[in-house]
């Protein structure tokens with residue numbers, strides 16, 4: 001251990017909800033997207049699932065909202081070291097979308113992509129079983145554009161770069177293909193509890 | 202990605218899934234997973250004050266793999282009981298073979314890491330770094346570069362300016378840098394004709410006061426260098442939103458705007 005002379009750090013908080021190397025950002029919600037925030041109206045938003053599925057399909061805003069509403073209340077963790085506790089997102093469980101397209105048995109991974117062209121890859125298993133959402137609302141209000149509004153992917157058990165903003169679609173694949181940050185050295189899965197920040201962690 | 206010590210190779214996009222929309226900011230270079238994951242000891246060799254709130258910290262990192270202008274690193278401080286704090290910092294120095302790199306840190310009120318640097322750190326102290334990280338904001342010196350930064354957001358852009366100068370590059374480069382006032386302008390003594398400062402609160406006599414506007418961008422965009430500008434925007438999220446919106450409204454293509462937000 002390389003102790004830094006004279007560094008004591010903040011008072012230690014015993015917070016079992018804080019993954020290793022993370023700190024509580026409190027009320028802050030930093031924005032870290034690498035591209036221009038798109039001017040995307042709900043009427044222009046669409047969400048498509050294709051690839052290794054039985055019935056590829058595209059939903060528009062109305063059709064997506066016709067699916068059963070589902071909320072996430074809990075924590076989110078960004079790879080830049082901040083975590084945010086007790087956030088409330090409203091949307092639709094990804095299971096509801098996947099049930100309609102019916103993934104084929106061969107499907108193991110997903111590339112999620114945005115209306116900006118941003119991409120990120122995930123194991124399909126991380127998107128099923130009530131652990132992933134398409135979110136339209138934050139804290140009861142429409143999701144702000146800089147936070148991914150009108151709609152973003154939400155996969156709160158992984159680092160937040162996996163929760164693609166301005167979500168446009170998912171393509172199901174039988175192999176893993178690195179997305180934007182993953183091609184830039186970030187980890188393929190990004191589990192905050194195992195501190196999978198960079199490829200090789 | 203290979204684990205060789207030469208971390209920077211030309212970026213060759215894998216023949217992977219391409220979304221129907223073209224991504225705004227494809228990576229410029231591949232990042233070595235070897236250098237990104239290994240913590241290295243960095244020894245502080247010099248502290249230089251830049252402004253009342255910002256200082257430059259020169260670090261000896263003997264096994265530094267080299268970086269491109271615009272890249273950042275992860276820095277970690279460790280307390281006696283094993284508690285650690287880690288933050289990202291842009292690299293201010295141009296790539297060179299000196300075995301040293303420089304960071305410039307704002308003193309954030311109540312900041313855990315910047316507070317240690319500004320109130321405790323002395324030459325000889327050791328910290329840990331890993332990197333360089335992230336290729337998308339890197340500028341290899343190949344394309345005309347239009348740089349727009351505010352506050353400490355000028356740090357990665359200064360690495361580009363210094364690189365441009367050190368190599369005597371002919372490719373056009375312009376810097377618009379926003380600061381509250383002349384005394385808050387980081388690297389003030391180093392700027393040349395490539396730079397236009399924008400002062401938001403106070404300015405020398407005869408210089409207008411106010412935030413970055415379309416009027417600042419217009420003459421630069423009108424230069425239309427061959428191949429077009431690659432725009433690099435860096436600063437707080439509020440500034441990045443403002444500056445990138447101005448660029449889009451002025452006709453800069455969204456897929457030629459790269460944004461590094463400090464959170």
Ligand SMILES: Cc1cc2nc3c(=O)[nH]c(=O)nc-3n(C[C@H](O)[C@H](O)[C@H](O)COP(=O)(O)OP(=O)(O)OC[C@H]3O[C@@H](n4cnc5c(N)ncnc54)[C@H](O)[C@@H]3O)c2cc1C
Pocket residue numbers: 010023024025026080273288289290291292305306307308309310311312313314315316353356357461462463464
């Ligand atoms: C890619 C990237 C590059 C960057 N490059 C630079 C750079 O070149 N130069 C630079 O100066 N910065 C840079 N930053 C910002 C840097 O990473 C840090 O965010 C910054 O230095 C603040 O860190 P800190 O530890 O000093 O402050 P923190 O401890 O993180 O505090 C930040 C603020 O939040 C408050 N706060 C947070 N947590 C708590 C808590 N638990 N209790 C009380 N208050 C709290 C603090 O009071 C303070 O106002 C960069 C960021 C990114 C993402």
